[in-house]
Amino acid sequence: QVQLVESGGGLVQVGGSLRLSCATSGLSFSSYGLGWFRRAPGKEREFVAAISWTGGSLYYSDSVKGRFTISRDNAKNTVFLQMNSLRPEDTAVYYCAATALRATVAQSAAAKYDYWGQGTQVTVSS
Numbered sequence: 144q145v146q147l148v149e150s151g152g153g154l155v156q157v158g159g160s161l162r163l164s165c166a167t168s169g170l171s172f173s174s175y176g177l178g179w180f181r182r183a184p185g186k187e188r189e190f191v192a193a194i195s196w197t198g199g200s201l202y203y204s205d206s207v208k209g210r211f212t213i214s215r216d217n218a219k220n221t222v223f224l225q226m227n228s229l230r231p232e233d234t235a236v237y238y239c240a241a242t243a244l245r246a247t248v249a250q251s252a253a254a255k256y257d258y259w260g261q262g263t264q265v266t267v268s269s
Contacts, residue, residue: 145169145258147239152263155229159267163224165239165260172220176242176250179213179224181235181265191237192224193249202249206232229267236262 151163163179178193192213193202201213212225222239240256250256 145241147241147258147260149237149239149260149263152237152265154266154268157230157267157269159229160225160227161229161265163226163237163239163263163265165222165224167220167222167241167258170241170258172241173217174243174245176244176246176255177213177215177222178240178242178250178256179222179237180240180253181233181237182262183232183235186235188238188253190251190253193251194222195247195249196245197247200247200249202251204251226265229265231267231269234265234267236264238262 146168149165176196179191180188181191182188190204194213210228215222239260241258242256
């Protein structure tokens with residue numbers, strides 16, 4: 144059974160930082176591309192960041208580029224999202240996802256992802 148479990152969310156002030164983790168089990172982690180998505184209150188789910196299965200391709204949404212960093216640790220079967228310079232508009236539930244598509248380019252389309260976590264809340268207060 145595949146499981147993705149996010150952690151690291153919480154309440155932070157504007158300009159602060161958080162590091163999200165997504166621990167996976169039940170899949171061949173090193174063969175999967177990984178992504179982070181988020182859903183803000185009253186809004187559609189949106190892409191945040193992705194990393195290819197090789198780790199050689201990274202992709203960010205324009206809204207987080209330069210502030211967020213995605214990384215993976217194949218030894219720990221975990222993907223991370225380092226979030227710096229947080230803004231109120233970053234407030235959302237953050238989800239990690241895994242895709243079996245072994246593309247050389249990191250994937251931004253939610254439809255390409257096979258497995259999803261339950262999400263972790265990030266709240267940025269002003």
